[in-house]
Amino acid sequence: MAHLAPGTPGGSDERVLVYDRISSNKRQTWLMMLIFIVVAGGFASLVGYIVGLPVAAAPIVFAALIGYAMFSYYASAGVALAVSSAREVSKQDEPDFYRVVENLAIGSGLPMPKVYVIEDSAPNAFATGRDPQHAAVTATRGLLNKLDRAELEGVIAHEMSHVGNYDIRVMTITVVLVGVIALLADLFMRWTWFGSGSREGNKDRGGSAYAILLVVAILLAILAPLVAQLIQLAVSRQREYLADASGALLCRNPGALADALEKITADPEPLKEANKATAHLYFSNPLREHDSFLNNLFSTHPPVEERIKLLRAM
Amino acid sequence: MPLLIILIVAVLVVLVVAIVVMYNGLVRSRLRVREAWSGIDVQLKRRASLIPNIVETVKGYAAHERQTLEAVTEARARLQQAGTPAQAAEANNQLTQTLRSLFAVAEQYPDLKANQNFLDLQRELADTEDKIAYARQFYNTNVLSYNAKIETFPSVIMANMFGFQPSEFFEAEEQAREDVKVSFSAPPAPPPPPAANG
Numbered sequence: 164m165a166h167l168a169p170g171t172p173g174g175s176d177e178r179v180l181v182y183d184r185i186s187s188n189k190r191q192t193w194l195m196m197l198i199f200i201v202v203a204g205g206f207a208s209l210v211g212y213i214v215g216l217p218v219a220a221a222p223i224v225f226a227a228l229i230g231y232a233m234f235s236y237y238a239s240a241g242v243a244l245a246v247s248s249a250r251e252v253s254k255q256d257e258p259d260f261y262r263v264v265e266n267l268a269i270g271s272g273l274p275m276p277k278v279y280v281i282e283d284s285a286p287n288a289f290a291t292g293r294d295p296q297h298a299a300v301t302a303t304r305g306l307l308n309k310l311d312r313a314e315l316e317g318v319i320a321h322e323m324s325h326v327g328n329y330d331i332r333v334m335t336i337t338v339v340l341v342g343v344i345a346l347l348a349d350l351f352m353r354w355t356w357f358g359s360g361s362r363e364g365n366k367d368r369g370g371s372a373y374a375i376l377l378v379v380a381i382l383l384a385i386l387a388p389l390v391a392q393l394i395q396l397a398v399s400r401q402r403e404y405l406a407d408a409s410g411a412l413l414c415r416n417p418g419a420l421a422d423a424l425e426k427i428t429a430d431p432e433p434l435k436e437a438n439k440a441t442a443h444l445y446f447s448n449p450l451r452e453h454d455s456f457l458n459n460l461f462s463t464h465p466p467v468e469e470r471i472k473l474l475r476a477m
Numbered sequence: 478m479p480l481l482i483i484l485i486v487a488v489l490v491v492l493v494v495a496i497v498v499m500y501n502g503l504v505r506s507r508l509r510v511r512e513a514w515s516g517i518d519v520q521l522k523r524r525a526s527l528i529p530n531i532v533e534t535v536k537g538y539a540a541h542e543r544q545t546l547e548a549v550t551e552a553r554a555r556l557q558q559a560g561t562p563a564q565a566a567e568a569n570n571q572l573t574q575t576l577r578s579l580f581a582v583a584e585q586y587p588d589l590k591a592n593q594n595f596l597d598l599q600r601e602l603a604d605t606e607d608k609i610a611y612a613r614q615f616y617n618t619n620v621l622s623y624n625a626k627i628e629t630f631p632s633v634i635m636a637n638m639f640g641f642q643p644s645e646f647f648e649a650e651e652q653a654r655e656d657v658k659v660s661f662s663a664p665p666a667p668p669p670p671p672a673a674n675g
Contacts, residue, residue, distance in 0.1 A: 262604055269516060270611035415614075
């Protein structure tokens with residue numbers, strides 16, 4: 164810890180680092196939107212071509228996607244909160260949790276974010292928003308019940324670091340842009356399997372439609388790893404390590420943050436409202452079936468043991 | 478000949494740009510310090526505004542503890558008169574100490590300890606103390622970065638030219654510092670002897 168304390172000349176370097184992170188995150192958000200428009204637009208145009216739509220449809224597709232990307236820039240935080248069933252709370256509702264957030268906002272010099280609670284007994288937390296002025300910090304009921312105050316401060320300090328360096332912008336927009344591709348891929352795959360099993364009767368019409376669906380399914384299968392790669396880009400493990408380090412610096416208690424991680428990992432309950440699109444937002448990976456191929460592909464969090472080890476060494 | 482003029486002009490332009498950038502950097506840093514200070518100031522004012530209430534409440538149950546109560550009121554007045562961060566820090570630390578003895582005294586009055594109003598105020602004060610600690614942390618980080626800037630080359634030249642003064646830190650009270658030391662597992666070692674052959 165000693166080498167991280169702002170009492171040393173390293174303090175000013177730390178601030179410079181934060182400014183670097185902010186501009187890098189803003190760049191990444193633009194990149195994410197661009198990649199999304201090109202990939203999704205290209206894919207949709209290709210499908211349209213196969214289906215036999217006129218070429219003139221392509222510009223409309225791209226315009227719609229650009230509109231969707233712009234919409235997601237402003238609305239993605241609301242979407243992320245809604246799909247997680249988070250409810251906004253006031254200081255009267257949750258005085259202790261609210262005060263912890265207030266204190267850490269003061270300590271990091273950030274405006275007070277909105278405070279949300281998810282009624283789920285699995286302990287976890289996330290932060291979202293497009294910038295610190297429009298940020299929201301969310302904790303599950305399980306987190307508030309199972310952690311003591313110092314541990315809660317550690318977790319919220321980690322989340323406030325995500326807020327301060329604009330991690331939340333990239334992470335949240337990923338939910339809406341890339342998450343929707345993952346979701347569509349999932350949906351399409353299932354639809355294709357379902358469709359192939361039935362309707363043996365109308366073969367001539369069903370045959371060509373089936374061929375199209377097969378092509379789409381194959382394209383999606385190619386696309387899926389790319390999507391996973393995009394999520395990796397947004398939620399590099401580096402980002403979590405960095406939030407751990409600056410969170411520890413903020414709450415002055417890396418041990419409590421490590422304790423919180425241990426408690427959360429040891430908790431056997433899975434988070435009900437988490438899915439592949441929102442998993443990377445959370446403090447600790449909410450998806451429990453760790454060993455499946457898909458989860459390794461989508462693995463967004465560094466191994467907990469490694470995070471705890473680093474925090475204990477501070 | 479025109480090459481020389483271009484060279485001189487280029488050097489001048491670079492110099493002016495460097496000066497503007499450095500000056501703006503210093504101003505921005507100083508502004509951050511002032512903003513961070515107002516963060517502490519808000520909490521100090523809130524703390525001071527809670528004191529009359531708590532003094533009144535305690536008076537209702539323990540009027541004869543006049544000395545303790547007066548010490549708190551006095552410390553509050555000093556906090557409100559403080560002009561510089563260092564004075565405010567000193568007055569605030571004094572207020573913390575007098576409040577500590579006030580709450581120690583309150584321990585002897587079961588009725589007072591059961592008073593809801595007293596409990597609420599006590600919690601509010603504890604919360605304010607936490608917030609002052611966090612605001613201090615943010616303020617001192619900013620002061621450190623600003624002071625480092627005006628004391629290091631090349632911005633030190635600008636700082637001297639335009640009269641940028643170093644800012645004061647908001648110091649934690651001695652007690653708090655000792656508390657931090659206790660949390661380390663190693664026993665408090667005597668300070669290392671100065672290097673003899675330095």
